[in-house]
Each structure stands twice: as C-alpha cells, then as structure tokens.
Amino acid sequence: MIIQSIQTLWQKLQDTQPLVHCITNSVANNFVANVCLAVGASPAMIDNKQEAGNFARIASALSINTGTPTPEQALAMQYAAQSANAEHTSWVLDPVGYSEILAWRSQIVDDLLQYHPTIIRGNASEIASLAGAQSSSKGVDSTLDSNQVIDQAQQLLGTCDCVAISGMTDYILSKALGIFAITGGSNLQPKVTAMGCALGAVCAAYLGVVEEDQSPALAAIAAHVHFAIAAQIAEEKMIAQNVGIGSFQILFLDALFQIAADDFEKVEINQIAK
Template structure:
C-alpha cells in the first residue's frame, strides 16, 4: 500500500463542495426501490439533502420510471417476489438508459435467496455498491458475517472484498465508524477514508439505507467516486454536528435531517475530514 495522497485529498475535498452545489441546483429525481422499514426516513433524508425521492417499486412502472429518473437505488432489505421483479426491471432499464444506480445488498452474505438476487443484479452493472462491512464481504464471497442492517466487522476488513467487487461497479462503500470507500483515482485503485459521524447513527433505523439513496442522488450530478465520497461526507458531517446537540436516538434522528438540510460550503470546508491512499495491492 502506498502512502497517503494529500494532493488527491485536497482535490476530492473541493470536488465534494462542487457536487453539493450541483445537487442543490439540480434537485435530481431518485427512484428508490427499498424496504418497508426505510421508505419514510429515506424520502425525508433525500428531501433535506436537496434531492427528490420517488418510491416507485411496482412491476408495472419500475422499469419505465428507471429510464425517466436521474438515478436509482435498489435496496434488498425486505424483498418480496413482486419487488424483486421490479428490481430486475429497473436495473435493466437503468443500465440500458445509462442512468447511475446503487445496490445496497442488505443481508446478501447471510441469506441465500437474496444473495442470489444480488448476484443477478450485479449483471446490470451498478455504479456503486454500498453496505456495511459484513455485507460487502458476503457479497464478494469473502465472508459470511452479514446480519441484516447490522455489521459484525470493521470497515477496514472489507477493503479486499470491496476491491474484488470493483469488477462489477465503479465504487464500493463500506460504512462504519470510519467509512472506507474504494474506486479508481487517476486510474489507480484507491481507498478513501471518511471521518466523522456519530455512534447514534446505527441506532436510528434506515440511516444506512438512506445513505445509499443519497449516494444515488449524488451520482446524478457528479462522477462516481466524487459522488460516493460526497454522500458519505454529508452523512459524516451531519451526524457529527447532530450528536453535538443531542445524545439520544429520537432527537438525534430529527437533528440529523436538520443538519443535512443546513449543510453548505462553509460547513463542508470546516468539518470534512478525508484521507486518500493509492493501493498497490489489496491490504
């Protein structure tokens, strides 16, 4: 592994600010095929961040809408047979239309049926795969620690699996106390760590699911690596600031939405903490 790249971190820092401005200016339409637990919170997160959510997940409209939307999220949290068919239709339509889409493979490493669905969806080339470390490892076949919305592994342990998954997508994000993101920077495999957030975020249902949706929103206005960093950075900053004012999950959840809404260039400049490492080989 090569040393940290300070210049690349500065470039990405500025790119995140530009992406945030572009998100506010465009208000991208994000189609979310997601689980029943996350729909309301996810929609509120997207609205607060500056995007427009559309929870279109029926088989009659999912494929058509994916060609209309600016970006697509597919979340495997509580899949039904009908919803899975909508996922297939939407992923195929997004690929055909050249629209960015994000796969959140909840439980894919620990539950065979949804694991098979996730592998099938990979054939439609998601732009980004986002999950907790055990899900990333499970999807790549390097482990079997996935436990639904929870994570039994540290994000750093998922980096080799994330690098393997770059065969199917442009970027991979493993969320945790320090988010670990992989993609290509200047044509080299690169690890970006995003610092911040709060230990309260995992105690609010659907926070991770909503992060996947925000990654999709940023994919509509920025290239994949910048978009993935920008979404994780937005969550890290909002989580840090919300936790400074609230110490319990209920009030934190509301404050977190408020902080996303209030995020601006000055707050990004002040609070964004990332480092960038070029990877010679998987660590």
C-alpha cells in the same frame, strides 16, 4: 481539492434537485424519502414491477435496496436495473442483509449484478459476503469493522465502478480515485434504523449530478461526507441539549438540510491509496 469538488457537487444538487428513483425496504422508505428531500434531491419510490422499468428511464439516478424484498418487488428491481443499464443511468446497489442465512435476497442481489451497478454500498459484513468471503453478521447489522474488508471489497471493482463500505471509518474504493477514507460521523448512527439505506439513496442523489468526466466515486465520497458531517453536528447538539436517540434522528435531518458549503471542511478525509 476533493473538498472543493464535493462543495461544487453539493451546490449542483441544490440547484437541480435530480429525480432519484428509489426501490427500498418498507422499514426505510419514509426516512429515505425525507433524507433525499433534506439533501436537495427529488425522490420517487416506484417499486412495482409494472412501472419500475419504465420509470427508471426518466430518473437521473436509481437506488436499489434489498431490505425487505417481495417477489413482486424483486421483479421491479430487475426491470429498473435493466433500464438503468440500458440507458447508462447511474445506479446504486445496497445489498442489505446479504449473507448465507438470508439466501433468497442474496440470490436477488447476485442476479442484479449483471446490470453493472455504478456503486455498491454496504456495511462490512455485506461487502465481505458479496465478495465471496465467509462472513458473519447479526441480522442485518455488521459484525466486522470496515477496515477488515478493504481487500475483499477490491474484488468487486470488476462488477461495479465504486464500492462504499460504511463503518466507524467509511472507505470509498474505485479504480479512478483509489481509496478514500472518511472519518467522522457519529457512533449513534447504527442506533437509528435505515441510516445505511438512506446513505445509499444519497449516493444516488449525488450520482444524479456528477459530470460525464467525473468519477462516480466522487458522488459516493460526497454522500458519505455529507452524512458524516450531519451526524457529527446532530450528536453534538444531542449532547448539548441532553436529549436522546429520537432527537438525534431529527437533528440529523435538520443538519442534512441546514448544511452549508463551509461545513464540508469539518470532516477528515484522506486518500489512503491511489
């Protein structure tokens, strides 16, 4: 039944091409824009403080990512999140690098929480740190498995409607839908930079098409399933063609774009708690 809802949402994404306002990092922005286009959305990367607040008002959804903040961009994030909150526009917070060692951006993220993100998406280290646990990371990469931080992630459900933890298995937590586990994808995903960042923006793309009476967690689930299937297909082709990680990235974009409704049945998705 969940698969059917995802397929319907995906079709709506293709039909309406929602405008997704992205404020992301300088490593990711080209890839994020191309991923958004490949899944069917219309991205606009407006990240200056002069325009971001105003622009967030007209977007279907907003995605904020703290990979390479500057003081100017941090203000753009604040103004955009403020607008989104005021206009009841759904938005995604991707707290890249949240940790003790990267204290400045972590404070930026803390400040953004007041604007009630719809989805908080991150790797296990980031989610655990954000939930207040002592955690460790390797730069911006996680040193924890996603299943280790589910309990801690629950604590964030007062701050947002949905928490998405990416890893070998992805976990999507919400009060509305409980906990969904998505298994699949490829263990090569961490070998392509900005994969997680792009996933955050795709969550926003799907948020741009969820109905009023649907949970935003459905958008997060759809985004993670779409990603996992594309990564699976890309890895299979990479191995079959005996190519490497450069080709994997291209095959992944191809798969995001070429995906058909049937493909959504290829991934393992389980509701592990209600």
